[in-house]
Amino acid sequence: MERREATGPAQHEVFRLGYVPGATPAKWARVFRSRHRDVTLELVPLAASEAERAVTDGLVDAAILRPPVDREVLHAIPLYAEEPVVVVSRDHLLAALDESEAVAPADLADDVLLQPADDVLHWAGAPGAEDGAISPPGTPSLEVPQTTADAFELVAAGVGVLVVPRSLARLHHRKDVTARTLTDGPTAPVVLAWSIERENERTEDLIGIVRGRTVNSSRGRPAQAQAAPKEASGAPRTKPAPARGARKPTRKPRRRR
Structure with a gap:
């Protein structure tokens, strides 16, 4: 570039x-x-x-x-x-869940987890992971996809499941995969x-x-807005003009001596 x-x-x-x-x-x-x-x-x-x-x-x-x-x-x-979601193929058991239902990491214990080379989630042991970060669930894939887009291809083929931020699930959305919210997963700042x-x-x-x-x-x-002139502190102050129709104060008559 x-x-x-x-x-x-x-x-x-x-x-x-x-x-x-x-x-x-x-x-x-x-x-x-x-x-x-x-x-x-x-x-x-x-x-x-x-x-x-x-x-x-x-x-x-x-x-x-x-x-x-x-x-x-x-x-x-x-x-x-961003909150994480788990992406599965349409044939996966989790795809039968209602879209409003969430998935826990324990629900992925029997799955193969795809972690692409450009993974942005901070699982335990990953660069930038916070103290107490959870370990990736399931079984790690023997194949490491080079990109998240490649991982979506493998999910669609039924090779494994993928956990990504919701925005990436939207970006790579396709008809043969679906996503569900993952509770207690790593967020993506x-x-x-x-x-x-x-x-x-x-x-x-x-x-x-x-x-x-x-x-x-x-x-x-x-800058031009910040430089707007302010009223000079030494400028003479004038009394406000009386409102139209207001009664003028009457003078107190003098006493005759």
């Missing part, structure tokens, strides 16, 4: 926001574009395995990705955490990451947007 610069007679500033499969940057992109019409925002799709390096190498200015990230070179703030060395004003603007700052907040509004 090569970094491209804006060209042409009217060269706009370009801000590149990367995102991994399943991430949804659209709502934040809309707000950013509405506040910075003089900046070209490019949304750059990234493979999960390439996202961190894309930020580190400056191919994107920031990225919505899944941890872990190297905190020595990148800043990261949490955005949200999503963060906004950017380079410590290349933090800039636009990055700060994006941070404010994802944190919900309004355009009128001190760190979330355009």
